[in-house]
Amino acid sequence: MSSDLSIKLFLAYHKATPVLSTYPFVPIQGGRAVAKNKLDMIGDDTGDHISGRNPNYCELTVQYWIWKNVKADYVGLAHYRRILDFNGCPDNTFTDFSEETCRKFGWTKDRIEELCRQYDVIMPPNWTIFPPGEPGNVMTPYEFHRSEHIESDLQTTMQVIDELYPEFHDLTEQVLMKETKACFGNICLMKKDLFDAYSDWLFRILFEVEKRIPISPDPEQARVFGFLSERLINVYLRFWEREGKKIYYCNNIPMGVFEDPRRDSCVLGGLAQKPSAPKMTVIIPVYNTAPYLYRCLNSVINQRLRELEILVVNDGSTDNSLQILEEFAGKDARIKIINQKNQGLSVARNTGLECATGEYVAFLDSDDWFDPIMCYNMYRKALREKSDIVLCSITCVDSQTDQEVGNTYCNEIFLPQKYFRQAFSVKDILPDFLSLPVFACSKVYRRAFLEQHRLRFIPHTFMEDNPFFFESFLHAERISALYARFYYYRINRSASTMSSKDERFFDHIRIFEYDDALLRNSEHWDGIKELFFNSKLRLINLIHEQLIPQCKKDFFYLAQAYLRKDDLQNYDKDKLQKEYLQAFELITADKYNEYIIFCKRLFTPLPPRPLSGHIYWACVKIMKTLLLPFPGLSAPLKKLHHKLLAVKRKNMM
Secondary structure (H helix, E strand, C coil): CCCCCCEEEEEEECCCCCCCCCCCEEEEECCHHHCCCCCCCEECCCCCCCHHHHHHHCCHHHHHHHHHHCCCCEEEEEECCECCCCCCCCCCEECCCCHHHHHHHCCCHHHHHHHHHHCCEEECCCEECCCCCCCCCCCCHHHHHHHHCCHHHHHHHHHHHHHHCHHHHHHHHHHHHCCCEECCCCCEEEEHHHHHHHHHHHHHHHHHHHHHCCCCCCCCCCCHHHHHHHHHHHHHHHHHHHCCCCEEECCCCCEECCCCCCCCCCCCCCCCCCCCCCCEEEEEEECCCHHHHHHHHHHHHCCCCCCEEEEEEEECCCCCHHHHHHHHHHHCCCEEEEEECCCCHHHHHHHHHHHCCCCEEEECCCCCEECCCHHHHHHHHHHHHCCCEEEEEEEEEECCCCCECCCCCCCCCCCCHHHHCCCECHHHHHHHHHHCCCCHHHEEEEHHHHHHCCCCCCCCCCCCHHHHHHHHHHHCCCEEEEEEEEEEEEECCCCCCCCCCCHHHHHHHHHHHHHHHHHHCCCCHHHHHHHHHHHHHHHHHHHHHHCCHHHHHHHHHHHHHHHCCCCHHHCCHHHCCHHHHHHHHHHHCCCHHHHHHHHHHHHCCCCCCCCHHHHHHHHHHHHHHHHCCCHHHHHHHHHHHHHHHHHHHHHHC
């Protein structure tokens, strides 16, 4: 190879943002022929071009232009804010094109030339395929396309490949139907002759597909050929590997952060769309949570899903919460403030529901916050699986440090793996139903579904999430789950910490009665009655232990009046846990003193045991480690955990 190696790596732009134009980068406007504003750079609308087809081909209009109009030893394509990392830097964001940034990511003449002299093709990472936020849901390229786009488009593409390039049949089947790794983004840098050969192959296929498929009226799905090429380039990569070409896979694709987060973003190459009606309403009740509001509200206004309606219900706050809300509302028109006298969380949420106009509804407590991609991913999941409810996992954080504090609450979703890949109903997951987190805020709900069943929160009660959970899930025909932890829940917060003196603890019995009636009247009662028995006795024991001594007896007799309405003859005693059966018998037989001793033993930590204690905690640690990457294993591991707990408690008795 000669010393005067020529390299042209084109960066496709569609809006005015910082420009990287130092050699070998060349800025170019994609879709210039149909763009309203002409950027101060070359466009893809000269010479032999397909610039006018940008709404359907996206950045491929730039790739076509490079193929037909550019001469160089190496050519490539990247995006103005998605560029190959040539240095293996662990960082994945940049905010400028300074010399320091360019050195960090290897965006220099020397580094890029060095790689070009060693390799024929330079590509993005060969990532394991899963939907954003669902690392446990590994897919093939075909499955991923089916879940995100129109399946028949890819089916037609595979038929066209069989007709035009039958020698690629086996390779296409292998890559698209069996493999679980792929490169994304239509980003590359390669020898010009290889780029030309690949482009000739690709566009011949896509132009034929274009003749055979209808273009979706949905602007997102109308970008069909950009999506299809992301699948097809991986087929051609495997072809090159068989041919012995030297391929370098970069470590990362750094993302540029330039835009005002309040501005609607648009995907490269696509035409900007007018703001649409809200896809989701986020309801935020606020009562004296000023210290937490900035993080809470910023997490919503900076969501990837831009089409939001943000209803903030100020429930009679007496601190400076309202001033903060007005400050945010003045900057973001999506925020609407509803003022009302203090009536509690349930009423505030109900007020928001009455005013909501979004297709889906999400709840956010004002001292918590969302992950930036929560609304986008959950909305997309809901649309894809036509769900009434979508739930995600929770991260519990310390109020003072914002650091994760572990599995303090039921923040994991214990379901078999398959239910993270398909919609389900309560009937499908009956053995695991009562282990689902009841938090209203870790879910999104189809608003029409809530209105159809007139689902609302019970006013003036402590456990407002609990009955809402049972009512909504029992009515839902299609439920979806994301294993990702998208909701951040504060604990140990001074304004929200429950005092053991607080009589609201007594609301648990009223809620148990409400839940009991709901479940007994449902078609699922016979399948979950023993599970519900174990669950309510576990909570009764736990609540009793948390109360101050002067409240314990009152709670005992309140629980007794409720439990005496039940009859053990209606249950299979073999399915009732021994300690909960014992608690039931002590409470209903009015053996208060014995129950006090029982609870003390039940909740007293094990004394140090050099061997058994270490084995127990080691097993728990291993179990938690395994649970994270493999949610499908949760059910058997939960059983193991319960057995370990049983052994632990037996040693205590």
